[in-house]
Amino acid sequence: MNELKSGVRRLTRVVPMTLLLLAGMVIVFSALVGPAKYLKLSNIMNVISQCSSGVGIVALASFLAICSTGVDLSLGGIVSLAGMVTARILTAETGTLAGLRTSAPGLLLAIAILASLAVGALMGSLNGVILSRTNIPSFIITLGNFKICETLSRVLAGGSTVRISNMPQFEFIGGGSLMSVSQTVQQGARTSTRMIGILPVSALVMVLLYLLFSIIMKRTRFGTYVYAIGGNYEATEMSGVNTTKTRFTVFLLGGVIAAVTGIILTSRLTAASAANGLGLEFDGIAAAVVGGAAMTGGRSTPWRTLIGALIISVLRNGFSMVGMANSLQMIAIGAVLIIVVAVDVAKNRRR
Amino acid sequence: MSDVILELRNICKEFPGVKALDNVSFDLRKGEVHVLLGENGAGKSTLMKVLTGVYHPNSGEIVLHGNKVSFQTPRDAQLARIAIIFQEFNLAPNLTVAQNIFLGREPKARSGLIDRAKMVRDAQEILDFLKVKIDPNAKVETLGVAHQQLVEVAKALSIDSEILIMDEPTATLSENEISALFDTIRNLQKRGVSIIYISHRMQELKVIGNRITVLRDGQTVGTCEASEVTLDELIRMMVGREISKVRTRTENTAREETALEVSHLSQGNKLKDVSIRVQRGEIVGLAGLVGSGRTELAQAVYGITRRDSGDISICGEPIQNPTPIKCIQRRMGFISEDRKECGLALNLPIRVNVTHAGLKSIFPGGIVDVRRERKLAEDYRAKLRIVTPDVERNVVNLSGGNQQKVVLAKWLSTDSAFLVFDEPTRGIDVGAKEEIHNLIRDLAVNGVGILMISSDLPEILTLSDRIYVMREGRIVHEIEQVTSETTQEEIIAYATGGAEQ
Missing domain, CATH: 3.40.50.300 (P-loop containing nucleotide triphosphate hydrolases)
Incomplete structure (x- = not known):
């Protein structure tokens, strides 16, 4: 028995507990839904691209904020605003931008993406500046900024959804794939062939971002300082680290990361609505926390956060495959979040 | 030995409702251990926080190597090669020993990333110098209190400090660890490092100190050569009065x-x-070192x-x-x-x-x-x-x-x-x-x-009818009746385990 226990402990040291949880959830859902239907390639790819155009990338920003003892509630708003800016530029009907659409669509796309990232950086640095100039908790600052972003997005939308059509290059970001396989689909008596992308661009962007931040957190001063602030703020300040600058950068990066999600989400839906992305700030926090982040800061890693985001995505997909109503899904996800954290807290207390 | 490298002149610092430092002066010579002695709340820690830029004095000046300086932040003091090891731990528990030692000054490789190999190597070198066996890759939260303290010492050394301030470094250490720390301090002295040593443990002062300055209620009482002063004199300077007579027990x-x-x-x-017992109408003192339970x-x-x-x-x-x-x-x-x-x-x-x-x-x-x-x-x-x-x-x-x-x-x-x-x-x-x-x-x-x-031993002695002394989670001694014969030494002996050796 003791051997088994120490074996499990050794295993969880190498493989995070959450990865086992993720595997367990996949097994349970495939049993409930039926493995043939649940483990179908199209469903798996669906979960992945849902993750990478939603909670997946945002969770990274949530993790950064939480790791430095803050929280960023403006992320959903920034996703919405950045997505809207992209859509507005791509669909501009007058001026030079409209001309570019036919003459140089690639340039227009670059402008749209850069503008969107700039908006994200601007809103993120707004959070950061207020945080470093005042003593207001990040919780309040970002809540306010969420409202600002959401409203700006609504104003830009002008009361309707902005649809983007005939922009294959743009659609490629959120919907394209570098590699596809064809699959025969049986639909009643008819058989048809469908292409399924197995290397979605959005998922690649997500993985690259996580890879980048994994290196940043582990191997750069900035990353070390983020962890140090979470571990002991006073000590970090006493050590001569510019904690103000570090926290500013955390929120600046958070804004940029949210903007990336905004671009991908708009591309995937080929439309921007002001409601897009709202709520992702909570999913991001949930993913980071499920992944092992402590609200007191200094814990978890980008990769663990990604596992947390995958758990949220698998839950959402699984519940809807089971046929659970959308509202019930939210309740179930909330319950899972509380249970995971409760187990973690209990585990830590025993130590 | 006698050239003064640091002088604090007429420092005043007020907090709302409290005058923490009132015209305090202090000087430090090259290579000496200068003990700063005083009761809790006498102003020792406040003075050091003024010196290291954590607090800004209301008046007075700091003179370093003959130049007037003013530190706005702890960073400024660090750049002037003044390091402090605070009483409360100042380490990030979730980082490794090496990361903590070099926090804020991580060596960079040519790629712009942190040169972890060099960082661990340098950390190991400092730890070796201190003769402590700590893995530089271990996370600080996995270390015991004494080792954490030594990591702080290592951190202070790594910035090549000229002045090292230690705020009650032995409060949580065992006898062996204390003597190892003292060896380290002597080593540092030989290298020309000057040390300000804050403590209110009488025993160790004469062992490690060259000079002793006593603070009381935010004022300097006096400075004396450690070799020329007796413990009784120091205690008198600290408390400003002979420890008052034990209170008469009130029978009720x-x-x-x-x-x-x-x-x-x-x-x-x-x-x-x-196992302890307290009767109604009785004041029972519970003495022991910090962390004794x-x-x-x-x-x-x-x-x-x-x-x-x-x-x-x-x-x-x-x-x-x-x-x-x-x-x-x-x-x-x-x-x-x-x-x-x-x-x-x-x-x-x-x-x-x-x-x-x-x-x-x-x-x-x-x-x-x-x-x-x-x-x-x-x-x-x-x-x-x-x-x-x-x-x-x-x-x-x-x-x-x-x-x-x-x-x-x-x-x-x-x-x-x-x-x-x-x-x-x-x-x-x-x-x-x-x-x-x-x-x-x-x-x-x-x-x-x-x-x-x-x-606060005088407090325990003057108020208590009975005293329990704790060490490492146990009641190690009970003084059934506190009399005018009861001494601080008796309590300290049991609290530190000295009575058993």
């Missing part, structure tokens, strides 16, 4: 009732088979932490699983060492704080009668002489001593028969201290049983 009938009885209480490795004992009794085994009864009534509510129902009160975090609602008025623990018994109907509450608060204000224009004033605006009186009023209003005081006068200036002492005495005379945890 309440003595027959037991206020607290703890038998065979154990809790992990923090408390080991602890004194606060842990009080918290286990009050139900803040759970015990593993042992029996507790308060005012004659046994408690199965203590919780603060059950304890208050049995007329116990707990005056925490951390007034600001655990004792008071700082942003609420005195009136509200006074009835905080007793709302249920004072207003059984559930509706607070503000007029009666104000009357009650006014009564305590007069009785305890809380200095405030009125009881509607928020507690945050009071001085430490007056805040402590409000905490006291809170427990008096619940009609407590047993009170635990954890460091009752920490951070309180001398005048108010005397008043608090008198209040504690009055309480005992009126039949309240008192358990007083204190690191």
Whole structure:
């Protein structure tokens, strides 16, 4: 028995507990839904691209904020605003931008993406500046900024959804794939062939971002300082680290990361609505926390956060495959979040 | 040896309600260990925080190598090669030893990333110099307290400090660790590092110090050569008076009732088979070093932490699983060492704080009668002489001593028969201290049983009827009757384990 226990402990040291949880959830859902239907390639790819155009990338920003003892509630708003800016530029009907659409669509796309990232950086640095100039908790600052972003997005939308059509290059970001396989689909008596992308661009962007931040957190001063602030703020300040600058950068990066999600989400839906992305700030926090982040800061890693985001995505997909109503899904996800954290807290207390 | 490298001239620092430093002067010579001695609250730590740019003095100047300097931030002091090892730990527990040592100064490889190999190598080198076996890759949270302390020393060394300040470095160390630390200090001296050594452990001062400066109530009492001064003289300088005569025991009938009885209480490795007893009308001192389990004992009794085994009864009534509510129902009160975090609602008025623990018994109907509450608060204000224009004033605006009186009023209003005081006068200036002492005495005379945890030995000696000494989670000694013969040395001997060697 003791051997088994120490074996499990050794295993969880190498493989995070959450990865086992993720595997367990996949097994349970495939049993409930039926493995043939649940483990179908199209469903798996669906979960992945849902993750990478939603909670997946945002969770990274949530993790950064939480790791430095803050929280960023403006992320959903920034996703919405950045997505809207992209859509507005791509669909501009007058001026030079409209001309570019036919003459140089690639340039227009670059402008749209850069503008969107700039908006994200601007809103993120707004959070950061207020945080470093005042003593207001990040919780309040970002809540306010969420409202600002959401409203700006609504104003830009002008009361309707902005649809983007005939922009294959743009659609490629959120919907394209570098590699596809064809699959025969049986639909009643008819058989048809469908292409399924197995290397979605959005998922690649997500993985690259996580890879980048994994290196940043582990191997750069900035990353070390983020962890140090979470571990002991006073000590970090006493050590001569510019904690103000570090926290500013955390929120600046958070804004940029949210903007990336905004671009991908708009591309995937080929439309921007002001409601897009709202709520992702909570999913991001949930993913980071499920992944092992402590609200007191200094814990978890980008990769663990990604596992947390995958758990949220698998839950959402699984519940809807089971046929659970959308509202019930939210309740179930909330319950899972509380249970995971409760187990973690209990585990830590025993130590 | 005698060239002065640092001078603090006429430093004054005021906090709201307290004059922490009053015209303090201090100088440091190259390669010496200069001990800064004083009671709790004498201003030692404040002076060092002024020196290292944490606090800014209201007046006075800092002269380093003959130049007037002014440090705005700890970083400035660091750049001037002044390092401090604070009393409270200043490490990030979630980072590794090497990361902590080089926090803020990580070596960079050509790629722009941190050169981890070099960082670990350099950390190892410093740890080797200190002759400590710590893995530079270990996370700090996995280390014991003593090793964490040594990591702090390593960190200070890594910035190539010329002046090293150590704030009570031995408070949490064992004998062996202390002698290792002293070896390190001597090594550093040979390298020309000057050390300001803060402590109030008399024994070690003459072992390690070259000169000793005594602070009292925020003022410099004097500086002397360590070799030319006796411990008695130092104590006199520190306390400013011969330790006053032991109080006369007050006999009263309440003595027959037991206020607290703890038998065979154990809790992990923090408390080991602890049995103590407090009679009503009696003041029992609980002495020991920081971390010896004194606060842990009080918290286990009050139900803040759970015990593993042992029996507790308060005012004659046994408690199965203590919780603060059950304890208050049995007329116990707990005056925490951390007034600001655990004792008071700082942003609420005195009136509200006074009835905080007793709302249920004072207003059984559930509706607070503000007029009666104000009357009650006014009564305590007069009785305890809380200095405030009125009881509607928020507690945050009071001085430490007056805040402590409000905490006291809170427990008096619940009609407590047993009170635990954890460091009752920490951070309180001398005048108010005397008043608090008198209040504690009055309480005992009126039949309240008192358990007083204190690191302030004169306080323990002058107030207690009986004293328990704790070390490493055990009661190691009981002084059944405190007399004028009882000495600080006896307590220290047991608290440090020196009595057994």
